[in-house]
Amino acid sequence: MTEVTEAPAAAQRYVGGGVLRKEDPQLVTGHARYVDNISLPGMLWVGIIRSPFAHARINSVELSRAREMPGVITAFSGEDLAGEWAAGLPCAWPIANRSFPDPTTEDPRAPDHWPVTKDKARHAGDPVAVVVAESRALAADAVEAVDVDYDPLDPVLDLEDALKPDAPLVHGDFEDNRCYTWGLAAGDVDRVFSEAPVVVRERYLHPRIIPNAIEPRGIVVQPVAPQAEFTMWSATQIPHIVRTTMALTCGIPETKLRVIAPDVGGGFGSKLQVYGEEAICLALARKLGVPVKWVEERSENYLATHHGRGQIQDVEIAATEEGELRGVRVKILVDMGAYLMIITPGTPLLGAWLYAGLYDADAYSVEFTGVFTNKTPTDAVRGAGRPESTYAIERVMDALARRVGKDPAEIRRLNFMPPFDEPRQVASGLEFDSGNYEAALDKALELAGYDELRREQVQRRDRNDTKQLGIGLSTYIEMCGNAPSQVLAAVKYGAGGWESASLTCHPTGKITVVTGTSPHGQGHVTTWSQIAADELGVPIEDVEVVHGDTAVSALGMDTYGSRSAAVGGTALYLAAQKIKEKARTLAAHELEVAEDDVEFRDGKFQVRGAPERAKTIPDLAFSSWTAHNLPEGMEPGLEATYVFDPPNFTFPFGAHVCAVEVDTETGETTIRKYVAVDDVGNVINPMIVEGQVHGGVAFGIAEALYEEAVYDEQANLLTSSMHSYRIPSAAELPPFVTDRTVTPSTTNPLGVKGVGETGTIGAPPAVVNAVIDALQPLGVTHIDKPVTPERVWRAIQDAKGGAR
Amino acid sequence: MRRIAVTVNGTEYEADVEPRELLVYFLREHLGLTGTTVGCDTTTCGACTVLLDGKSVKACTVLAVQADSREVTTIEELAKDGEFHPLQRAFHEHHALQCGYCTPGMIMAALSLIEENGELSEADIRVGLEGNICRCTGYHNIVKAIQAAAQEMRSPAPV
Numbered sequence: 001m002t003e004v005t006e007a008p009a010a011a012q013r014y015v016g017g018g019v020l021r022k023e024d025p026q027l028v029t030g031h032a033r034y035v036d037n038i039s040l041p042g043m044l045w046v047g048i049i050r051s052p053f054a055h056a057r058i059n060s061v062e063l064s065r066a067r068e069m070p071g072v073i074t075a076f077s078g079e080d081l082a083g084e085w086a087a088g089l090p091c092a093w094p095i096a097n098r099s100f101p102d103p104t105t106e107d108p109r110a111p112d113h114w115p116v117t118k119d120k121a122r123h124a125g126d127p128v129a130v131v132v133a134e135s136r137a138l139a140a141d142a143v144e145a146v147d148v149d150y151d152p153l154d155p156v157l158d159l160e161d162a163l164k165p166d167a168p169l170v171h172g173d174f175e176d177n178r179c180y181t182w183g184l185a186a187g188d189v190d191r192v193f194s195e196a197p198v199v200v201r202e203r204y205l206h207p208r209i210i211p212n213a214i215e216p217r218g219i220v221v222q223p224v225a226p227q228a229e230f231t232m233w234s235a236t237q238i239p240h241i242v243r244t245t246m247a248l249t250c251g252i253p254e255t256k257l258r259v260i261a262p263d264v265g266g267g268f269g270s271k272l273q274v275y276g277e278e279a280i281c282l283a284l285a286r287k288l289g290v291p292v293k294w295v296e297e298r299s300e301n302y303l304a305t306h307h308g309r310g311q312i313q314d315v316e317i318a319a320t321e322e323g324e325l326r327g328v329r330v331k332i333l334v335d336m337g338a339y340l341m342i343i344t345p346g347t348p349l350l351g352a353w354l355y356a357g358l359y360d361a362d363a364y365s366v367e368f369t370g371v372f373t374n375k376t377p378t379d380a381v382r383g384a385g386r387p388e389s390t391y392a393i394e395r396v397m398d399a400l401a402r403r404v405g406k407d408p409a410e411i412r413r414l415n416f417m418p419p420f421d422e423p424r425q426v427a428s429g430l431e432f433d434s435g436n437y438e439a440a441l442d443k444a445l446e447l448a449g450y451d452e453l454r455r456e457q458v459q460r461r462d463r464n465d466t467k468q469l470g471i472g473l474s475t476y477i478e479m480c481g482n483a484p485s486q487v488l489a490a491v492k493y494g495a496g497g498w499e500s501a502s503l504t505c506h507p508t509g510k511i512t513v514v515t516g517t518s519p520h521g522q523g524h525v526t527t528w529s530q531i532a533a534d535e536l537g538v539p540i541e542d543v544e545v546v547h548g549d550t551a552v553s554a555l556g557m558d559t560y561g562s563r564s565a566a567v568g569g570t571a572l573y574l575a576a577q578k579i580k581e582k583a584r585t586l587a588a589h590e591l592e593v594a595e596d597d598v599e600f601r602d603g604k605f606q607v608r609g610a611p612e613r614a615k616t617i618p619d620l621a622f623s624s625w626t627a628h629n630l631p632e633g634m635e636p637g638l639e640a641t642y643v644f645d646p647p648n649f650t651f652p653f654g655a656h657v658c659a660v661e662v663d664t665e666t667g668e669t670t671i672r673k674y675v676a677v678d679d680v681g682n683v684i685n686p687m688i689v690e691g692q693v694h695g696g697v698a699f700g701i702a703e704a705l706y707e708e709a710v711y712d713e714q715a716n717l718l719t720s721s722m723h724s725y726r727i728p729s730a731a732e733l734p735p736f737v738t739d740r741t742v743t744p745s746t747t748n749p750l751g752v753k754g755v756g757e758t759g760t761i762g763a764p765p766a767v768v769n770a771v772i773d774a775l776q777p778l779g780v781t782h783i784d785k786p787v788t789p790e791r792v793w794r795a796i797q798d799a800k801g802g803a804r
Numbered sequence: 805m806r807r808i809a810v811t812v813n814g815t816e817y818e819a820d821v822e823p824r825e826l827l828v829y830f831l832r833e834h835l836g837l838t839g840t841t842v843g844c845d846t847t848t849c850g851a852c853t854v855l856l857d858g859k860s861v862k863a864c865t866v867l868a869v870q871a872d873s874r875e876v877t878t879i880e881e882l883a884k885d886g887e888f889h890p891l892q893r894a895f896h897e898h899h900a901l902q903c904g905y906c907t908p909g910m911i912m913a914a915l916s917l918i919e920e921n922g923e924l925s926e927a928d929i930r931v932g933l934e935g936n937i938c939r940c941t942g943y944h945n946i947v948k949a950i951q952a953a954a955q956e957m958r959s960p961a962p963v
């Protein structure tokens with residue numbers, strides 16, 4: 001469905017067209033600028049000594065053997081570096097205990113988190129010491145030469161065991177391992193559940209997943225003025241947030257720290273983080289006065305880059321005998337890991353308002369308990385909170401369908417909110433922007449050939465085929481476009497949710513866009529060029545988009561949570577309106593007509609009724625630059641900045657259909673067809689949007705079928721490399737059938753919603769529901785993610801009542 | 805240190821390398837050919853794929869000394885006179901890359917797949933790419949791009 005349009009001609013020439021990416025030429029030819037490509041004169045390499053134990057007291061750190069090695073410059077323990085930190089590593093979203101709706105109940109539990117630990121290691125991979133050497137290899141050698149004396153302690157591993165009175169403590173400052181309990185309730189929940197004729201209860205597990213951006217993290221810090229001013233290149237999604245927080249952690253004036261995110265090789269949330277290694281590199285560059293570099297090995301990535309998910313959900317829904325949803329009640333344990341990173345406690349709450357999905361319910365209650373464990377910290381990974389909420393409601397709706405004897409499509413239709421194009425309040429208190437849920441489902445079922453699949457399913461069941469066919473649905477809703485600053489204030493997040501854009505029209509007619517977003521694969525350079533070119537009536541080649549450098553864009557909130565188009569794209573659109581406002585005044589002055597007689601049409605300011613009398617933005621950029629003949633009081637130059645704070649979230653939704661074949665003898669699942677119909681509002685670049693859906697769905701399928709961080713009883717990560725942690729290749733994944741419905745968002749003038757996470761949110765329940773659907777005749781009603789052949793086989797044996 | 809002579813992208817280089825030096829770091833850090841990236845260190849992700857005597861290898865699992873007296877081809881060699889190689893053009897036109905980090909390895913693996921095989925079905929391409937991980941695209945457009953490039957590379961050049 002992607003139409004590639006290189007040179008569109010209509011008035012709105014670029015937005016909506018499949019413009020090819022401007023980012024590609026350097027990437028396909030091997031001329032990208034990733035952090036690991038940076039090499040500076042005199043640069044030294046940093047190596048990090050990490051605890052091999054999940055929980056251990058550190059008795060001593062012996063550095064002399066490492067320090068004496070040829071090519072090794074120095075080495076430091078956590079104690080040695082303690083004086084470098086003006087503050088610990090930040091958590092911007094601590095959650096107070098019982099904090100909603102009364103935020104004053106109890107102080108949030110936010111344990112100390114130092115870049116290099118001093119007393120105790122709290123997860124395998126916790127940094128214990130650092131070395132500095134002349135090369136990558138020498139730094140790796142020196143890491144091996146540091147002797148640390150540990151007393152291993154019992155680790156806290158399981159979420160339920162962690163809350164038992166006799167559990168070892170991850171943080172001795174607190175009386176137990178609970179980080180917080182936070183709840184949200186609406187309606188008479190107890191009454192709805194006690195009076196409901198049908199109550200369905202299920203328990204769903206969300207194992208930890210490891211984000212695995214293919215580019216590992218990397219950092220280079222260059223002292224600009226010795227010990228006083230620094231440039232940091234970091235493979236990060238959030239250069240602006242890194243700059244502000246690192247200034248605080250390292251005690252450097254924010255104005256003396258420039259952070260650059262050059263080309264960044266994927267993030268998926270893992271680079272939406274402020275990491276100890278950033279502080280370590282800054283501190284070492286300050287101490288030594290030379291550039292330093294650290295690049296993560298993949299084995300470090302598995303231990304030291306944050307993980308995602310990690311939940312146990314107890315889900316209950318109340319319904320009528322017909323299957324009409326009345327109430328949702330959910331209790332969730334969430335694995336924080338060993339420390340609170342930038343939004344560790346708040347991440348699960350990003351789904352807190354969405355546990356009723358896109359259905360109506362009278363009563364709504366969710367309660368989250370965050371739990372400390374001796375594992376790598378968790379934080380936002382693609383979807384962040386919303387894959388979990390979607391999985392809960394979409395799995396349990398299938399369970400309800402089975403209970404009341406309805407088809408999964410029928411149970412969904414019965415419960416959808418009717419179409420709306422004005423904001424509508426839902427049970428959890430949110431205002432959804434717009435929706436037409438049945439339209440997306442209709443389209444998805446048609447593309448999937450649903451009725452035909454059901455017929456084939458009956459045939460296979462009738463003949464006891466060893467390959468059973470299953471069809472799974474997921475009709476999801478998510479919230480993104482993060483975020484209205486007032487809402488962030490209400491949930492005690494430590495920053496705003498706005499985004500900025502600046503436009504400069506140069507005298508030669510070229511345009512520079514400076515955006516506060518920080519892309520790492522999403523194609524903002526192309527998409528933002530489309531918006532600017534259309535709004536200002538210039539060729540797309542004349543627009544340059546600059547991003548990811550705090551020296552160029554002072555204001556930025558960076559890229560995550562499917563926010564960039566809805567917030568940053570809107571900021572750009574509104575900055576362009578400011579430009580046009582000034583340009584119109586100047587045009588009227590030059591054309592010697594009243595401003596009201598000038599209209600912006602076909603990319604030009606024209607005199608109404610006399611379109612041949614016109615000025616273009618490049619014309620006006622030049623005359624505003626020469627400033628020879630400006631209206632009285634007008635400032636020279638044609639540039640504008642807009643900072644957009646969204647009035648609401650956006651709410652993409654969609655319907656996914658997955659058809660699987662499950663081998664009942666081996667337990668192997670093969671995806672036969674995957675259909676995604678998404679409504680992400682208006683679309684700026686269909687090719688890029690479709691690409692985001694493909695990648696998101698792949699991520700979600702991986703979560704459903706393959707990926708899981710597995711620990712042994714000592715909290716050692718067993719799936720500690722790409723060998724043992726299964727990321728699907730092209731051979732495992734199917735081609736995708738994608739389509740859209742378009743319900744413009746009412747939250748922003750572009751009508752866009754966001755697409756980066758929809759696939760990851762929609763896909764997991766579609767896949768798992770499909771596998772369970774396939775095995776219904778065998779009596780299987782539940783299998784946990786990831787649905788591996790072993791789990792399927794065991795579920796079949798259990799259902800048969802056979803021995804394991 | 806061992807002295808090696810390696811031809812990389814048509815130019816012969818002589819260098820003293822540590823026996824443990826990996827080919828990928830020889831390319832990146834000695835020769836400055838940073839187009840070849842490192843993703844996993846364990847021969848799984850394929851980001852570091854290059855051609856060694858015309859066959860694809862993962863340069864994170866080949867020692868530089870093993871490349872002595874042999875020919876290496878990297879992503880930097882593909883575009884000629886400012887013109888994309890058909891695979892590069894196909895990746896661009898089919899939106900087969902997002903962050904681009906796996907792309908050089910993916911293209912080099914695809915090149916060897918096309919050159920070492922006859923007609924490739926979609927399934928052949930998917931199995932052939934099993935050693936190259938992309939986290940962004942879900943492979944859908946990568947497969948389409950390789951199908952298109954393979955067709956172009958096999959058809960006679962336009963007169």
